[in-house]
Amino acid sequence: MDFTLSDEQMMFAETARTLFADSCTPDHWRKMMEAGAAHDDARWASIVETGLSLMLLPESAGGIDLSEIDFTLIAQEAGYVALPEPLVESAGVAAPMLAALAPGHAALADPLATIAIAHPINPFVANADSAAAILLEKEGEAYLVTPDQVTLTAQASIDPFRRLFRVEWDAANATPLGKADWDLALDRAALFNAAMGLGLAQRAVDLAVDYAKERQQFGKPIGSYQAVKHHLASAQVAIEFARPVVMAAAAEIGHRDMQARARVSHAKIVALEAADKAARASIQVHGAMGYSWEVDAHLFLKRALALSRNWGTPAFHRARIAQRLFTQPNGPEQTFARESKNA
Amino acid sequence: MDLTYTPEQQAFRAEARAWLEAHVPTATLEHFDATREGFEAHRAWEKTLKSGDWGMLTWPVEYGGRGLDLIQWLIFEEEYYRAGAPGRVNQNGIFLLGPTLIEYGTHAQKQRFLPSMASGKEIWAQAWSEPQAGSDLAGVRATCVADGEDYILNGHKIWSSRAVFADWAFGLFRTPGTERHKGMSLIFFPLDAPGVTVNAIKKINGHVGFAEIFLENVRVPAFNRLGDEGQGWHICMATAGFERGLMLRSPARYQVAAAKLAALWQAHKETADPALEADVVRAHMNAEAYALNIYQTASRLMAGAKIGPEASTNKIFWSELDIHLTQTALSILGPVAELTQDAPDANPVDWIDDHIFALAGPIYAGSNEIQRNIIAERMLGLPR
Numbered sequence: 167m168d169f170t171l172s173d174e175q176m177m178f179a180e181t182a183r184t185l186f187a188d189s190c191t192p193d194h195w196r197k198m199m200e201a202g203a204a205h206d207d208a209r210w211a212s213i214v215e216t217g218l219s220l221m222l223l224p225e226s227a228g229g230i231d232l233s234e235i236d237f238t239l240i241a242q243e244a245g246y247v248a249l250p251e252p253l254v255e256s257a258g259v260a261a262p263m264l265a266a267l268a269p270g271h272a273a274l275a276d277p278l279a280t281i282a283i284a285h286p287i288n289p290f291v292a293n294a295d296s297a298a299a300i301l302l303e304k305e306g307e308a309y310l311v312t313p314d315q316v317t318l319t320a321q322a323s324i325d326p327f328r329r330l331f332r333v334e335w336d337a338a339n340a341t342p343l344g345k346a347d348w349d350l351a352l353d354r355a356a357l358f359n360a361a362m363g364l365g366l367a368q369r370a371v372d373l374a375v376d377y378a379k380e381r382q383q384f385g386k387p388i389g390s391y392q393a394v395k396h397h398l399a400s401a402q403v404a405i406e407f408a409r410p411v412v413m414a415a416a417a418e419i420g421h422r423d424m425q426a427r428a429r430v431s432h433a434k435i436v437a438l439e440a441a442d443k444a445a446r447a448s449i450q451v452h453g454a455m456g457y458s459w460e461v462d463a464h465l466f467l468k469r470a471l472a473l474s475r476n477w478g479t480p481a482f483h484r485a486r487i488a489q490r491l492f493t494q495p496n497g498p499e500q501t502f503a504r505e506s507k508n509a
Numbered sequence: 510m511d512l513t514y515t516p517e518q519q520a521f522r523a524e525a526r527a528w529l530e531a532h533v534p535t536a537t538l539e540h541f542d543a544t545r546e547g548f549e550a551h552r553a554w555e556k557t558l559k560s561g562d563w564g565m566l567t568w569p570v571e572y573g574g575r576g577l578d579l580i581q582w583l584i585f586e587e588e589y590y591r592a593g594a595p596g597r598v599n600q601n602g603i604f605l606l607g608p609t610l611i612e613y614g615t616h617a618q619k620q621r622f623l624p625s626m627a628s629g630k631e632i633w634a635q636a637w638s639e640p641q642a643g644s645d646l647a648g649v650r651a652t653c654v655a656d657g658e659d660y661i662l663n664g665h666k667i668w669s670s671r672a673v674f675a676d677w678a679f680g681l682f683r684t685p686g687t688e689r690h691k692g693m694s695l696i697f698f699p700l701d702a703p704g705v706t707v708n709a710i711k712k713i714n715g716h717v718g719f720a721e722i723f724l725e726n727v728r729v730p731a732f733n734r735l736g737d738e739g740q741g742w743h744i745c746m747a748t749a750g751f752e753r754g755l756m757l758r759s760p761a762r763y764q765v766a767a768a769k770l771a772a773l774w775q776a777h778k779e780t781a782d783p784a785l786e787a788d789v790v791r792a793h794m795n796a797e798a799y800a801l802n803i804y805q806t807a808s809r810l811m812a813g814a815k816i817g818p819e820a821s822t823n824k825i826f827w828s829e830l831d832i833h834l835t836q837t838a839l840s841i842l843g844p845v846a847e848l849t850q851d852a853p854d855a856n857p858v859d860w861i862d863d864h865i866f867a868l869a870g871p872i873y874a875g876s877n878e879i880q881r882n883i884i885a886e887r888m889l890g891l892p893r
């Protein structure tokens with residue numbers, strides 16, 4: 167039993183943190199927003215160069231074969247900067263699925279290419295237009311298409327960096343890839359979205375802390391007032407108790423059993439609740455500034471709003487936890503127990 | 510990261526389970542705060558625990574412990590709550606003062622106090638609060654004046670849990686003329702020393718769980734001072750770290766309660782409000798999250814980290830989860846919820862008593878408002 171991260175894992179996360187801190191500041195997003203750009207090609211190139219997009223791919227598909235724990239740390243950093251590029255959905259979910267079905271596929275050969283995924287749990291597909299390929303589902307089977315083989319209808323999201331599409335397609339024009347593991351895709355997406363939620367939450371708190379130290383009212387920094395302190399302390403408590411759930415889910419996801427699924431669902435619910443709570447506290451602490459387009463807090467709120475209801479609503483995930491709770495033995499000695507018969 | 514138990518840890522769990530199954534009293538003991546008999550029955554249980562070498566797992570062997578690590582402690586706690594073993598009447602000593610003594614005490618002090626604490630021979634009360642110094646503990650007025658090799662203690666302490674029946678107390682006293690955090694010392698005194706008067710105060714549930722303590726020229730040897738004179742505040746904050754951070758509330762307590770709540774829901778779901786299922790699931794999630802957080806903290810401490818201000822987040826989390834959990838049980842029970850255990854139709858699990866006790870969680874061990882201040886100022890760096 168050891169709940170700590172290795173030095174190597176922390177170093178990888180540190181690398182991502184530095185890369186994102188330099189290349190994905192609020193100024194960068196604002197320029198992208200003004201230009202209506204979905205991707206920053208230079209940033210994506212450096213992400214790819216650092217290996218972050220290759221972490222979950224097996225070596226046979228040109229990857230570096232790391233674990234979900236490693237990628238969870240990266241997803242957290244991506245959340246901290248509200249990264250516009252689809253690192254999590256492409257490198258964390260879609261590309262590993264494609265690699266499992268067709269490791270030699272051309273879409274995997276180009277490291278800069280992104281892959282989109284139309285999972286049956288989501289009505290819309292993110293970043294379908296810019297993807298090199300889109301994975302689609304029909305009766306459990308996976309199909310691959312290029313964006314020009316389907317009809318894409320853009321659906322504007324409240325989050326300016328989420329590019330959503332309704333996809334109409336015909337299996338006759340798609341490449342069949344056989345039975346795919348849609349459950350694994352869902353679990354990974356839920357886990358990494360939870361990790362992004364932790365990052366979003368911490369950023370929202372950090373922004374508010376910085377502001378509360380500077381902004382003065384009644385002759386004192388607003389951060390010296392208890393009501394302000396308590397909003398942020400409560401958000402931090404939510405983060406502190408979501409983080410170990412997310413890390414445990416990352417460590418357990420590979421078991422593919424009912425316990426692991428419940429843990430992933432738990433992580434998804436609480437990390438995105440923390441993000442919502444933190445973002446709302448951040449807006450409140452910023453006052454009217456917080457309600458303005460100028461201040462960055464709203465971007466973290468909007469990403470949290472989107473991710474909370476994607477890849478399974480809270481009700482969907484709660485039902486998976488309930489299934490574990492009401493059909494498996496419970497109690498303290500069951501925290502890390504595995505019921506392999508339920509795998 | 511490896512979230513599985515080693516074969517040694519599993520063997521340890523099996524050993525603890527077997528011993529507890531053989532030794533946990535079959536009849537529920539009377540509450541230790543209710544009567545002297547209840548208190549003494551719990552003291553006897555501590556002796557039994559000690560006889561099996563299960564009294565204090567994490568302390569060094571030479572001071573009455575077993576020299577085990579925090580993960581083993583957590584496993585033992587899981588088995589302890591699973592077995593429904595009695596509450597620890599000497600928890601102030603073993604979980605709060607003990608670790609502090611191990612860190613700050615001299616060898617002679619450890620030899621004198623720790624083994625008898627571990628065996629339940631001497632049961633300790635915490636005498637920090639005063640009528641004018643609750644949340645603002647730096648406002649303590651009780652005094653200690655050096656007199657040769659001794660200290661003379663004077664003052665008025667209050668809200669001291671279990672002091673009515675306990676043997677010793679550890680208190681905060683100040684050197685006259687000093688102010689606030691400076692000049693406070695942590696000093697031990699026997700509760701039956703000449704000049705000590707202990708008056709019981711009934712808690713909200715009618716038990717004599719609290720006391721106020723009057724000290725009038727109480728003489729104790731300077732040996733009873735932990736750390737240097739004037740270092741009391743610093744040492745108390747270390748104790749409070751143990752209290753909030755880890756030791757006072759091990760996760761198994763809430764996990765067992767959450768499992769009971771799930772069973773209660775399943776027994777009542779045909780008639781109860783369907784919306785309550787979400788609360789039952791939430792209670793389970795909270796108990797699991799607390800356990801994971803504590804396993805994470807234990808792993809970090811074992812890797813050499815120290816408990817910091819994040820300990821304050823634990824206290825808020827467990828106290829709030831406890832209230833939510835018991836409140837959910839009351840909602841499921843409906844009109845039966847208000848019945849006490851004397852009532853013929855009472856539920857076998859005393860949810861109402863648990864709920865009433867849970868309401869104290871946000872108050873003791875430093876109120877949750879104070880914990881939020883600590884988080885904001887020391888974790889987030891907001892100005893005072």
Ligand SMILES: Cc1cc2nc3c(=O)[nH]c(=O)nc-3n(C[C@H](O)[C@H](O)[C@H](O)COP(=O)(O)OP(=O)(O)OC[C@H]3O[C@@H](n4cnc5c(N)ncnc54)[C@H](O)[C@@H]3O)c2cc1C
Pocket residue numbers: 392634635636637638642643644645667668669670671869872873874875876877878879
């Ligand atoms: C069940 C129980 C057991 C206890 N056991 C012990 C024991 O064994 N030994 C011991 O020494 N003490 C014990 N206490 C006392 C406990 O530590 C104090 O009650 C606690 O520190 C609060 O102090 P107070 O009661 O004086 O409340 P006050 O300090 O008067 O506070 C009253 C209210 O005001 C709020 N408040 C106070 N200051 C601030 C502030 N700066 N900002 C925001 N809000 C504030 C508090 O949060 C609280 O809600 C126990 C208490 C309880 C309920």
